[in-house]
Amino acid sequence: MKKTDMLISAELAREVLLESLPSRVPLHQLPVPEPEAGEEEDSVKFRRSLRKVLASASELLRAEQPSQVWTVGGDCSVDLTPISYLAERYGERLCVAYVDAHCDLNKEAESPSGHFHGL
Secondary structure, three states, X not given: OOXXXXXXXXXXXXXXXXXXXXXXXOOOOOOOOOXXXXXXXXOEEOHHHHHHHHHHHHHHHHHHXXXXXXXXXXXXXXXXXXXXXXXXHHHHHOOOOOOOXXXXXXXXXXXXXXXXXXX
């Protein structure tokens, strides 16, 4: 599959997912910074960019203080901040329904891609 085909497929999937969310759910789309070339920290590519997005999500959650959070994103990193926020709010009463397309069971040094979502 060509990169342009993948981008079109990703955009179509995004639209279908957004349309399937309950209409009463407020929607917030966070900007994703362009990663810097060669950006790697502790064997994880684009960690600085990832931290920026996670910080933005944390600020939004603390300001809005929702009782539940739905995340839809390109990889499993979109769930880090919402689950942390909800764990603080609910403690042991937290219940998470997590759906992923594949297992991510690599250690940093063993990841074939070096991307966070592959760990």
